[in-house]
Amino acid sequence: MKVSISPTRSFLAQASLLLVLAGLIVGCSTPREFAKPVELTEIDNQIPPQIAWRADAGRDQKSKLANIAPVVVDDLVIVADPRGTVRAYKQESGDLIWRYELGFSLSAGGGAGDGVVVFGGERGEIVALSAADGQKLWAESINASIDTAPSVAFDRVLVRAKNGTARLLDLTDGKRRWRVAKTPPPLTLHGQSQAVMFSDAVGLGFDNGSFGVYDRTSGREIWNTQVAQPTGRTDVDRMVDIDANPVFADGVFYVGTYQGQLAALSAEGGRTLWSRDFSIYQDLNLDARAIYLVDESSVLWAIDRRSGETLWRQPDFMYRGLTAPALVGDYLLVGDYEGYVHLIERDTGLNLGRTGLGDRIVSPMAVADERVFAATRGGRLYAITLP
Numbered sequence: 001m002k003v004s005i006s007p008t009r010s011f012l013a014q015a016s017l018l019l020v021l022a023g024l025i026v027g028c029s030t031p032r033e034f035a036k037p038v039e040l041t042e043i044d045n046q047i048p049p050q051i052a053w054r055a056d057a058g059r060d061q062k063s064k065l066a067n068i069a070p071v072v073v074d075d076l077v078i079v080a081d082p083r084g085t086v087r088a089y090k091q092e093s094g095d096l097i098w099r100y101e102l103g104f105s106l107s108a109g110g111g112a113g114d115g116v117v118v119f120g121g122e123r124g125e126i127v128a129l130s131a132a133d134g135q136k137l138w139a140e141s142i143n144a145s146i147d148t149a150p151s152v153a154f155d156r157v158l159v160r161a162k163n164g165t166a167r168l169l170d171l172t173d174g175k176r177r178w179r180v181a182k183t184p185p186p187l188t189l190h191g192q193s194q195a196v197m198f199s200d201a202v203g204l205g206f207d208n209g210s211f212g213v214y215d216r217t218s219g220r221e222i223w224n225t226q227v228a229q230p231t232g233r234t235d236v237d238r239m240v241d242i243d244a245n246p247v248f249a250d251g252v253f254y255v256g257t258y259q260g261q262l263a264a265l266s267a268e269g270g271r272t273l274w275s276r277d278f279s280i281y282q283d284l285n286l287d288a289r290a291i292y293l294v295d296e297s298s299v300l301w302a303i304d305r306r307s308g309e310t311l312w313r314q315p316d317f318m319y320r321g322l323t324a325p326a327l328v329g330d331y332l333l334v335g336d337y338e339g340y341v342h343l344i345e346r347d348t349g350l351n352l353g354r355t356g357l358g359d360r361i362v363s364p365m366a367v368a369d370e371r372v373f374a375a376t377r378g379g380r381l382y383a384i385t386l387p
Contacts, residue, residue: 035297037319037337040354047353049333049341049384052371053094057381058085061362065190066107070375071149072368073112073131079373079381080106080119087381088134091368094383098134102127107145108191113152116171120146120159128157128174140174142167147190153197156216158204160192166204168219178219182206187235189258189281194245196253203253205242211255211265225270228260244324245283247291254291254305256280262293264308274308283324283364285332287346292332298322300334302349312349317342323363326372328386333372335361341374341384357382 058081061068070079076097080086084102089095104121111118116137118128124142129135144161151158156177157169164184168177188207196203201222205211212224230238240260247254252273253265262278265271279296286292290302290311298321300314321337325344331352332344337360343353359376365384366373372384 035319037298037321038317040340041316043351043354045353047331047343047387049343049353049355049372050387051355051357052383052385054383055089055094055096055381056087057081057375057379058087059083060379061375061377063107065147067191067362068106068109068375069149069362069364070366070373070381071110071112071117072366072373073117074115076131077366077368077373077381077383078110078112078117078131079375080109081379082106084119084121086110086117086119086129086134088131089381091371091373091383100129100134100136107147109149111150111152111157111194114155114171116152118150118152118157118159118171120148120150122146124161126150126157126159126169126174128171138172138174140169140176148192149194151195151197154199154216156197158195158197158202160195160204162192164207166195166202168202168216177217180204180214180219180221182208182210184208185230185235185238187239189239189241189243191243193242196246196248203246203248205246205255205257207241207243209240209242209257209260211242211246211253211270213267213270223270225263225265225272227255227263227265227272227275228257241281243281244293247284247286249286249305252305254284254286256284256293258296262291262303262308264305276303276308282322285325285327287327290346292325292327292346294322294324294334298336300325300332300344300349302346314344314349314351316351321360323361323365323374326365326367328367328370328372331386333365333384335363335365335374339376341372343386355384 104125128137144163165181193205209228213222228240256262263275264273282294302311323335325332339357359378362375
């Protein structure tokens with residue numbers, strides 16, 4: 001489960017406590033050379049993940065531009081397919097509760113919160129549905145493609161578009177509150193990071209490697225920090241997108257960039273507490289001790305939150321296209337390009353178990369009540385538990 005600010009606390013209150021190549025580059029047609037994935041070795045398989053149930057996730061996600069992950073809200077897991085068919089299942093049983101046809105194409109999944117799930121379309125369509133029964137609450141449209149799941153919290157929706165704009169909408173009726181824009185670089189990774197939502201502020205990472213905090217009421221920029229500087233002679237070399245979803249805890253933002261840095265930023269003014277070289281595009285996760293991440297080469301890391309030092313490094317899955325790490329109790333779960341789900345001991349990085357789903361897993365997997373929900377590119381949804 002991703003760690004962020006408690007819904008009952010504001011960004012200013014937290015600040016006062018202190019004085020991530022997905023393989024697809026927008027605008028680039030030059031092929032990149034990839035290393036051969038390492039072969040899996042036999043393991044003792046002490047704790048193999050178990051499949052509790054499986055269900056239909058809709059039409060295959062054949063296009064690599066699609067990254068439609070499941071989302072959990074209340075006691076449901078909700079998943080969509082590229083044609084815009086949305087399905088909601090009971091987390092415990094896998095029973096289908098409702099189905100809805102959005103009527104437009106998707107390249108990213110929904111964002112959920114406050115009993116609502118919101119989807120954004122490739123032509124700028126935005127639809128909010130009741131998570132309980134799938135009833136349409138409202139619909140809006142913008143003049144830009146939406147390729148990242150919306151962020152939903154505190155009665156607001158933050159929608160990011162491919163053209164570098166971010167719009168804050170009212171969750172009740174979809175009306176726009178404010179809009180900010182950052183002109184994207186000539187080349188960027190496909191997709192963007194989601195916003196970090198607070199009751200009084202919004203944190204946003206941009207494709208130019210900067211991270212900023214904005215007043216929730218007005219959209220005024222409170223501060224902005226350049227996490228990574230674009231360097232190199234070519235546009236490809238200068239890509240420093242913040243595509244991994246930043247995480248927040250104890251008055252600190254943890255932000256990772258592609259071909260750049262992993263940094264800890266103070267909520268008070270955006271001061272850099274520590275920074276180290278990393279190339280990241282998969283979402284971060286954390287607990288009280290460590291940040292867990294998958295780097296560009298699919299090496300899994302645990303990084304000390306206070307110092308930025310390495311706690312452990314797990315290279316057994318290099319170039320296997322790992323998903324973002326899902327945190328479940330004392331373990332991390334990651335999926336790979338062949339459809340294997342690997343269970344990693346959180347404190348040591350030891351590989352303790354695996355199970356196969358038979359198809360490539362969409363990142364990120366969703367977590368609720370010690371269950372992990374994984375969608376595959378072949379159009380299946382799996383509920384995974386530990387023995």
